[in-house]
Structure formats: structure tokens, C-alpha cells
Amino acid sequence: LESASTWYLAFTVWNSSEFTRTNLEDWLFKMAKQYPSTRVTPSSLHRDIDVFLRTYIPSASNRNLMTEDTFDCPLVELGLIEEIEQSGSYRFIRGSKSSLPDLIFLYSLMDYWDQLPQQQEAISFEKLLHSAGSPGAVFKLSENALADNLDNIPSWSGLVFDDTAGMRTVFRRSRNITSMDILKRYYQEQRS
Numbered sequence: 020l021e022s023a024s025t026w027y028l029a030f031t032v033w034n035s036s037e038f039t040r041t042n043l044e045d046w047l048f049k050m051a052k053q054y055p056s057t058r059v060t061p062s063s064l065h066r067d068i069d070v071f072l073r074t075y076i077p078s079a080s081n082r083n084l085m086t087e088d089t090f091d092c093p094l095v096e097l098g099l100i101e102e103i104e105q106s107g108s109y110r111f112i113r114g115s116k117s118s119l120p121d122l123i124f125l126y127s128l129m130d131y132w133d134q135l136p137q138q139q140e141a142i143s144f145e146k147l148l149h150s151a152g153s154p155g156a157v158f159k160l161s162e163n164a165l166a167d168n169l170d171n172i173p174s175w176s177g178l179v180f181d182d183t184a185g186m187r188t189v190f191r192r193s194r195n196i197t198s199m200d201i202l203k204r205y206y207q208e209q210r211s
Contacts, residue, residue: 024067025047025064025067025068025071026071026074027152028047028050029043029047029071030099030111030156030157030159031150031151031152031153031156031157032050032151033046036110036111036113037103037108037109037110037111038108038109038110039107039108039109040068040072040107040109043068044061044064044065044068047059047064047068048061048064051064072100072109073091073092074092074094074095075092075094075095075097075099075100076095076100076101076102076109077091077095078090078091096118097116097118097119097158098112098116098118099111099112099116099158099159100112111159112159113159113160113161114159114160114161114164115160115161115163115164115167116158116159116160116164119158119168120205121168121171121172121173122201122202122204122205122208123205124154124158124168124171125172125173125176125178125201126198126201126202126205127154127157127158128147128154128172128178128189129176129178129196129197129198129201130198131147131152131153131154132191133197133198134152138194139191140190140191141188141189141190141191142188142189143187143188144162144165144166144169144182144187144188144189145187147165147169147189148160148162148165154168166180166182166187169189172189175196176196176201177191177192177193177194177195177196178190178191178192179192
């Protein structure tokens, strides 16, 4: 089970938008049991889920402070998960992610594409929205948010988003640019 971490499974396989720690823990434990070579104890899984939640949820003592003034994980800023009124229930926040840079979205799209079993020249919008490991699933994007991100794909990437005749598809016109090229470009722009 190559991609069986709590993060991967919660973001790409878990299909409920709301959950409790116990729901997620029980589900993950059942998933782990499907793979006899995986040894997961309830205590290690509990700790893993604790770290997973602290990665995306601001700590209770820091909720009234500006994000820059907290010691929370920087990924809290992504706004991917929220606690529902301190009830012990959580919700994946599906929608637009203003903190998601266009080049990081593009990197995730190219990385996802490169991991598909065959060299496809086109990917459907639905697959990019819902499939395990896709940018839509990983970043919990809504349909409109995914369409907006796809509209912002730069022409130099070799990708083209076509939204004509109700058939929303991304085409790969060139394979000259890799996901690592995009990541390098992002970091070069950050240094400038």
C-alpha cells in the first residue's frame, strides 16, 4: 500500500465532507486491515490523526490571533479543514483557495498527470475534480474553483483547458515542461 498515509486517504479516498476524529480513525483502521502487511495500532493511528488535524486546524489558543502570530502549522492557511464550532466535528472546506498559487496548482496537475498509468493526451474535468490524487480532490476544490484554476493555466505549460460544447477537458499539447520545471519556476519567482 504505497500511498496509505492518513493524509492521502483522508484527502483522496474519504468521501464525506464532515467527520469526527472517531469516524476517521475507525475508517482508517478498517482500511489498514485490508493490507495484512501493514501494522497499525490504535494508539499510533490516534497520534497520526492528531497530527493530521493539527496540520490544518488552528490551535484553540491561537484562533483569535492573526495567522502570522501563531505557532500553527503553515498549512492552516490553506483553509482545507475547519472545526465545526468546537464540537469535535470537522469539515473539509470545498471551494476556492485564495492561498493556492497558480504554479502550485499547475505543479499538482502535472504531477497527477505524470502518475497516470499511460501517457494520456487528455483528462476530463470530472477526473481532475474527483479522482484520488487529483488537484480537485487534494485541494478540495469546488467545480467553479477548479474551472477558475484551469482557466489560469499559462500557455507555456503545454496544457490547454477546453470548455466547449459542455465537454470540459484538459489537453496536453506538449511534454516539454515537467512538474519539477514548474516547481523550480515557482521557487525562482518567490526569490525574485
